[in-house]
Amino acid sequence: MRIPSFLRSPQGLAASIGLVLVILATVFGPIVFGDLATERSIPDRQQGASLGHPFGTDELGRDLFARVVVATRVSVLLTLGATGISVVGGVLLGVIAVLLPKVLQRLVAGLIDILLSFPWLLLALFFSVIWGTTAVGAMLAVGFAGIPVFARLTSTLAASVAGSDYVRAAGMLGSGNLRTTFRHVVPNILPPLLVNTAAHASVTLLSFAALSFLGLGVQAPEYDWGRLLNEGSKRIYVDPMAAIGPGIAIVLVGVVFALLGEVFSESGGRRLPPKAVRRRRSTDYVAPVTDETTTLEMTDLRVAFPGRDGGMVERVHGVSLTIQPGETVGIVGESGSGKSVTASAVAGLLGPDALVTSTRLMFREIDMTAVPNASERRRLGLEQAMIFQDPLTSLNPALTIGRQMREASEVHARMSRADSLRRAVDKLNLVRIPDAERRIGQLPHEFSGGMRQRAMIAMGLMGNPRLIIADEPTTALDVTVQRQVMQALREAQNTTGAAILFISHDIALVSGFCDRIIVMRDGRVVEEIAADRLDEAQHPYTRGLIACVPDMTTDRTAVLPVIAAADEEITV
Numbered sequence: 001m002r003i004p005s006f007l008r009s010p011q012g013l014a015a016s017i018g019l020v021l022v023i024l025a026t027v028f029g030p031i032v033f034g035d036l037a038t039e040r041s042i043p044d045r046q047q048g049a050s051l052g053h054p055f056g057t058d059e060l061g062r063d064l065f066a067r068v069v070v071a072t073r074v075s076v077l078l079t080l081g082a083t084g085i086s087v088v089g090g091v092l093l094g095v096i097a098v099l100l101p102k103v104l105q106r107l108v109a110g111l112i113d114i115l116l117s118f119p120w121l122l123l124a125l126f127f128s129v130i131w132g133t134t135a136v137g138a139m140l141a142v143g144f145a146g147i148p149v150f151a152r153l154t155s156t157l158a159a160s161v162a163g164s165d166y167v168r169a170a171g172m173l174g175s176g177n178l179r180t181t182f183r184h185v186v187p188n189i190l191p192p193l194l195v196n197t198a199a200h201a202s203v204t205l206l207s208f209a210a211l212s213f214l215g216l217g218v219q220a221p222e223y224d225w226g227r228l229l230n231e232g233s234k235r236i237y238v239d240p241m242a243a244i245g246p247g248i249a250i251v252l253v254g255v256v257f258a259l260l261g262e263v264f265s266e267s268g269g270r271r272l273p274p275k276a277v278r279r280r281r282s283t284d285y286v287a288p289v290t291d292e293t294t295t296l297e298m299t300d301l302r303v304a305f306p307g308r309d310g311g312m313v314e315r316v317h318g319v320s321l322t323i324q325p326g327e328t329v330g331i332v333g334e335s336g337s338g339k340s341v342t343a344s345a346v347a348g349l350l351g352p353d354a355l356v357t358s359t360r361l362m363f364r365e366i367d368m369t370a371v372p373n374a375s376e377r378r379r380l381g382l383e384q385a386m387i388f389q390d391p392l393t394s395l396n397p398a399l400t401i402g403r404q405m406r407e408a409s410e411v412h413a414r415m416s417r418a419d420s421l422r423r424a425v426d427k428l429n430l431v432r433i434p435d436a437e438r439r440i441g442q443l444p445h446e447f448s449g450g451m452r453q454r455a456m457i458a459m460g461l462m463g464n465p466r467l468i469i470a471d472e473p474t475t476a477l478d479v480t481v482q483r484q485v486m487q488a489l490r491e492a493q494n495t496t497g498a499a500i501l502f503i504s505h506d507i508a509l510v511s512g513f514c515d516r517i518i519v520m521r522d523g524r525v526v527e528e529i530a531a532d533r534l535d536e537a538q539h540p541y542t543r544g545l546i547a548c549v550p551d552m553t554t555d556r557t558a559v560l561p562v563i564a565a566a567d568e569e570i571t572v
């Protein structure tokens with residue numbers, strides 16, 4: 001029999017044994033020890049620890065060990081209830097904070113910060129005054145006092161995931177904010193949330209004990225460990241076990257929760273299996289597009305971002321670009337020349353900070369400068385595909401490749417799960433992923449870099465792409481794998497007839513792959529030239545880029561040419 005990996009570490013084993021004991025005491029404690037815990041025996045009152053009464057007896061002669069075991073249920077259930085309130089409330093508030101418009105986001109973040117600045121126990125005391133000194137009041141108080149902690153954690157974790165390529169890609173597929181948050185963001189913040197939940201449960205248990213000890217928690221005739229501790233502390237110098245007994249229970253269960261947090265954090269990389277989602281069953285698939293309208297028309301695109309002084313700084317200065325169906329257009333230029341910003345404007349992926357203006361920006365007769373309606377969103381999700389530079393950040397690490405591939409066809413083409421699965425396997429075969437039926441159930445980290453990038457291409461083929469935007473798709477790959485990816489891209493184009501907008505700083509790669517090359521520098525197009533006429537390039541910058549590409553005849557002892565700054569004369 002295979003031993004689960006978490007049982008192989010000492011803390012995993014200790015946490016598991018502790019958890020089983022806590023569950024047994026919670027479920028069976030009151031049943032087994034209930035009578036003993038309430039049975040009064042005046043002759044035996046206030047006895048010290050003995051074999052018959054390990055923790056002694058109280059002032060009515062009731063066995064304290066039995067009372068400590070019986071109190072497990074109240075103490076643990078109140079702890080779980082309060083932790084649940086903190087986690088659910090905090091995660092909801094944190095997620096809402098991420099979904100809100102920027103101004104409201106800041107307001108909620110400010111509110112969370114203010115609540116966090118109050119000491120936790122002080123907040124709990126404040127709430128317990130509101131809800132009264134009862135067990136439920138204490139649970140609500142401790143639970144509500146923990147909400148800001150989880151709200152801050154959730155919004156911070158969500159913000160770090162929200163900038164990933166796969167979340168941007170989900171937005172491009174037309175996935176709404178709520179869907180993207182619950183499908184792509186929440187699964188990726190679950191492991192750290194679980195770790196913090198376990199650690200927080202341990203603190204919550206102590207807070208309950210503290211509240212009950214102060215007389216603000218569980219009230220007589222009910223009792224929990226805090227109350228037993230309070231009663232025992234009155235005779236601590238005579239019968240120390242009366243106070244030490246409930247103290248041991250509090251410490252032991254607190255340690256079990258803390259150890260559980262350790263175990264979660266150690267297995268943090270391991271993902272939870274993806275949940276099944278309800279789907280509309282339908283085979284309503286969108287027919288392939290056959291009309292041949294111009295794929296992209298862009299005139300005088302200008303993009304500005306907020307600068308340090310509060311004003312806007314223009315980074316792309318009047319770029320015009322037209323792409324015809326089936327055409328392969330390359331954009332080359334050095335780092336920072338505005339290639340990615342131009343491509344993101346085409347895909348509508350620039351964030352709310354960017355100020356985008358253009359005389360005309362149409363993708364297959366969809367005005368990309370206006371907010372798309374439902375049918376345009378659906379078309380964009382199916383007809384545009386984007387392949388990013390780093391496949392590891394562009395795939396959601398918590399979802400299987402198959403699940404991510406199916407998203408576009410299920411959301412937009414409304415295909416049934418079985419149909420979209422079949423289509424995903426076909427597309428993985430098309431980009432030559434071996435053993436596609438098995439691979440489709442794997443997570444992105446189980447793929448090699450080149451396979452991940454080919455899976456991204458396959459994902460783009462799940463719709464009916466008319467434009468594939470590939471933003472430096474081979475930069476992170478070695479030369480052999482680069483060839484496989486380029487080949488997959490070419491085959492994808494041959495199969496679909498899609499146009500490709502290929503972005504790279506490598507003019508040699510672009511000239512071998514594209515029909516036409518746009519050369520960009522400092523946010524401007526400096527030259528547009530057919531790939532097979534590159535040797536006739538006029539602009540000194542283009543000639544400089546070509547001269548920087550070494551070939552078999554390059555003198556390896558000579559100094560490489562240097563491209564001068566934009567305002568300098570370039571000599572090659």
Ligand SMILES: Nc1ncnc2c1ncn2[C@@H]1O[C@H](COP(=O)(O)OP(=O)(O)OP(=O)(O)O)[C@@H](O)[C@H]1O
Nearest residue numbers: 305306315333334335336337338339340341342505
């Ligand atoms: N969100 C942003 N906020 C502010 N400035 C930005 C933002 N995105 C891009 N820029 C700026 O716009 C300019 C063009 O960036 P872009 O990413 O398009 O360059 P690139 O040509 O794709 O470079 P690389 O090859 O390094 O990816 C750069 O100066 C960059 O700093």
